[in-house]
Amino acid sequence: MTRQLIRLDDKHISINQMQIPVDRVLQCFIRNLPGPPSPLIENYLREVGFWHVANIGRGCKLDLKLISTFVERWRPETHTFHIPCGKCTITLEDVQLQLGLSVDGSVLTGSAQSVDWGAICYDLLGAIPDNIYGGWIDMSWLRETFPVLGDDSIEVQIVQYAWAYILQIVRGYLMPDKSRNFVHLRWLLKLIDFRAAGELS
Incomplete structure (x- = not known):
């Protein structure tokens, strides 16, 4: 039965790993936010539900060897990691507990x-x-347009800074992809009302 499920061995990264003389460590990328969120946007980040993500993501460090090991032990057929003590996977509850994001409510998805x-x-x-x-914007x-929020900023500037910070959270942590340097404005259209956005999943 297991043999029938694990059918992609010839295409799996572990095959290449076993054939090279030294351990290969994947190069990984994370886009850390430039600094802690300004206290002036704290209420907006709390309303949207991103306050915890904004703080937990600051200064993240990646363990490249651990990530490489997990990639090699991931089985696409079963969507689980096969490790010596058994099988495990990442659940939606794990993501919710670590990032503090809501998983109840209407789903934030779709195009604009x-x-x-x-x-816009x-x-x-x-x-x-x-x-x-x-x-898509760079x-x-x-970062260059919204470097630091001054204490004398008016409310419109504070809201704009909050939206810029949220875009950086979305691209840096929540929806990263290979482009690395671009984020789509559609996320702002979905999150334009902070209070309503906080109800989304």
Whole structure:
């Protein structure tokens, strides 16, 4: 029975690992936030449900050898890690407990279409990057445009800074992908009302 389930050995990373003379360690990437969230946006992050993520994600360090080991022991057929003491997997409850995110309520998903992403970016963030690629904006532009929130900031600036910080959380921790440097503005359209966003899963 197990042999029937574990049918992808010839394509699995562990086969390559066994054939090379030295242990290979995967290069992993995490985008740490530049600093702790400003106390001025704490209430907004709490309303959206991202306060815990904003604090736990700061200064994360990756254990590359441990990640490499888990990748080698992941079985795509059963969606479990096969380790010497048995099988295990990551559950939605694990993610909820570690990140403090809600898993109850309406699901935050789907796409968003816009004719003018520049106008949406300006309306929400108060600035427009030189390049917007179908709603995708550069993470480095976000960092440069919203470096530090001053104590004399007005409410509009505080809200814009909160949205920029949330975009960095979304791309850096919650929805990372191979692009690394871009985040889509659709997330802001889904999270535009902080209180309503806090009810989403």
